[in-house]
Amino acid sequence: MSLLRLDTVQKSFGAVTVADQLSYDVAQGEALGVIGPNGAGKTSMFNLITGTLSPNSGQITFDGQDITTHSSARRCRAGVARSFQVPQPFSGMTVFENAMIAATQAAGLHGAQAERFCLEVLDQTELLPKANTLAGSLTLLERKRLELTRALCAKPRLLLLDEIAGGLTEAECSSLVQTIKDIHASGVTIIWIEHVVHALLAVVDRLIVIDFGKKIAEGEPHAIMASPQVQEIYLGIDVDG
Numbered sequence: 001m002s003l004l005r006l007d008t009v010q011k012s013f014g015a016v017t018v019a020d021q022l023s024y025d026v027a028q029g030e031a032l033g034v035i036g037p038n039g040a041g042k043t044s045m046f047n048l049i050t051g052t053l054s055p056n057s058g059q060i061t062f063d064g065q066d067i068t069t070h071s072s073a074r075r076c077r078a079g080v081a082r083s084f085q086v087p088q089p090f091s092g093m094t095v096f097e098n099a100m101i102a103a104t105q106a107a108g109l110h111g112a113q114a115e116r117f118c119l120e121v122l123d124q125t126e127l128l129p130k131a132n133t134l135a136g137s138l139t140l141l142e143r144k145r146l147e148l149t150r151a152l153c154a155k156p157r158l159l160l161l162d163e164i165a166g167g168l169t170e171a172e173c174s175s176l177v178q179t180i181k182d183i184h185a186s187g188v189t190i191i192w193i194e195h196v197v198h199a200l201l202a203v204v205d206r207l208i209v210i211d212f213g214k215k216i217a218e219g220e221p222h223a224i225m226a227s228p229q230v231q232e233i234y235l236g237i238d239v240d241g
């Protein structure tokens, strides 16, 4: 069953088209990877799904409901959560306080129930030992883990990850990939935009490629990466050269 459907979604900023008749489905429980060159419109696609951007035309359906005109808050309450490419924690608050804001404001939990839930999520994201640390003093990996924590504290059914593996060492990247695999195994549907392709391929079931807002390829991840079209457009390799 399809959890999310984009149907001929179109969005332009003046002459720049960030979504060009974009259509695809994400099945319940699937992990979908998204790749494409810088500026292809990948983050804009997340903004369209979360509702911080409105499409010029087309339709977005979540769990069978047309959410195209729903507010971001309403989509969040329905179960759509995201991490940001540049982590955006409340730096002057602790890790636990950051988690509590998501659990209370996005998931609608209160008091002891919210606290218990945050501790469970922090355990899952391996940030429990840092619960009382100020978010502003975390390492890059910990800040990425806090992005995951805040998104998970919203109790998402659909988790959107925006380049969460960028800038990490190999060892850090592997440990984050394991956490994302565990989140996926717990039943959360994932769409993951990522330039660190080997991290992506360790998790996703299917890959789509976006260029100039258009879906140019879709399918089994290794087959997509090996296709001449993707090598040429995404990796800049001249297949005739």
Ligand SMILES: Nc1ncnc2c1ncn2[C@@H]1O[C@H](COP(=O)(O)OP(=O)(O)OP(=O)(O)O)[C@@H](O)[C@H]1O
Residues within 6 Å of the ligand: 013, 016, 018, 036, 037, 038, 039, 040, 041, 042, 043, 044, 045
């Ligand atoms: N609010 C906006 N107003 C005008 N132009 C915008 C706006 N948001 C994005 N753009 C432009 O749309 C294009 C696509 O941007 P977007 O961030 O979606 O790409 P991306 O594929 O996520 O890129 P990257 O891989 O570098 O993160 C870029 O040229 C960007 O400058």
